[in-house]
Amino acid sequence: METKPTTSRSLENYYHINGDSFEKQYKEQLSGYRVWSELSHADEWLVYPENLGESICIDETSISDGELYTIVTNRASRGGKGCIIAIVKGVRSEDIINTLLLIPKELRDQVKEITMDFSNGMNLVARRCFTKAIRxxxxxxxxxLACDALQEMRIAHRWDAIKADNEARCKAREAGVEYNPTCFRNGDTPKQLLARSRYLLFKSADKWSCSQKVRSELLFEAFPDIKEAYSLTHSLRQIFNKNTIKDAARLSLARWYDKVEKAGFKSFNIIGNTLYENSDQVLNFFVNRATNAFAESFNAKIKAFRASLRGVVDVKFFLFRLTKLYA
Structure with a gap:
């Protein structure tokens, strides 16, 4: 059963104590924080070699005031005890590498797979510290990235629609006539159609509601480039949804590159080049179908813990409590 963090203020109503006073006593006397063996360097780095496993994740998260920390986690722990392998202040690859090299090589060589984002720094860390793991x-x-490119196109069209609407209003005002904006059959004006289409573009067509189906039909008819970009985004999603092997996925991805090149969209060309440069590591997904979703989920836990404390004042003490729960 997962342990949930408790704050001193949450105990006030149950035990009729002063939460602020108890918080100070807990920190200074009861918790063991002052005799913590890692206290001197806790806000710079923390390492727990015993938590290393065969499948790990690496990602960055914000602890306080936008200050980033890199966290390495063990997927097998399922977000409970033994989850945290290392916490390092910042995202500088050399600092992370120097910290992870404190773990004995025989333990690091047990790692078979490490998942990460597109960061070159994270890639370097994985390559230098976990030499026998697939990345x-x-x-x-x-x-x-593909969804962001699609939304970028939608937003560009929306600005154009707002500009056109403002110009038409000005002309009507100057002519002394009533302005009646153009409306589609569902009652949306062009700028409303583009604004209200945001969420349907994130979903597959089979998950659209009836009103979203109508809105998508009008959107794609009025803006054919958005339709083509949506098709590219959806086809990329489908490549990874298929239960296939790495070589077959490589062929599917090559066909996707061809579609992107023919479409000629600048943003999608950039995405295509990024995927091509990292194709081997991208296609490693089809080995174990591993993602970095576990790391994102753990980041959400950290944010929830931080929110329950109404922010982080003492970073070292926050990390002390975090590691007591998850390391």
């Missing part, structure tokens, strides 16, 4: 770039980061 897998998270599929969801790739899909997010």
């Amino acid at each position: 897998t770039i998270d599929r969801f980061h790739m899909q997010k």
Whole structure:
């Protein structure tokens, strides 16, 4: 059963104590924080070699005031005890490498797979510290890039629609006539159609509601380039949804590159080049179908813990409590 973090203020109503006073006593006397063996360097690095496993994740998260920390986690722990392998301040690859090299080589060589995002720094860390592990770039980061490119096109059209609407209003005002904007058959004006189509572009067509189906039909008819970009995004998603082998996926991805090249969209060309440069690690997804979703889930736990504390004042003490729960 997963342990949930508790705050001193949450105990006030149950035990009729002063939460602020108890918090100070807990930190200074009861918790063992002041005699913590890692206290001197806790806000710079923490390592727990005993938590290393065959499948691990690496990602960065914000602890306080936008300050980033890199966290290495063990997927087998399922987000409970033994989850945290290392926490390193910042995202500088050399600092992360020097910290992970504190773990004995025979333990690091037990790692068979490490998942990460597109960061070159994370790739370097994985290559230098876990030499026998395959490196897998998270599929969801790739899909997010494609969705961002699609939304960028929608937003560009929306600005054009807002500009056209403002110009038409000015002309009507100057002519002294009532302005009646153009509307589609569902009642949306062009700028409303583009604004209200945001969420349907994130989903597969089979998950659209009835109103979204109508709106998508109008959108794709009015803006054929958005339809083509949506098709590219959806086809990329489908490549990773198929239960296939690495070589077959490589062929499917090559066909996708051809579609992108023919479409001629700048943003998608950039994505295609990024995928091509990292194709081997992208396609490693089809070995074990591993993603970095576990790391993202653990980041969400950290954010929830931070929110329950109403922010982080003492970073060392926050990391002390975090590691007591998850390391």
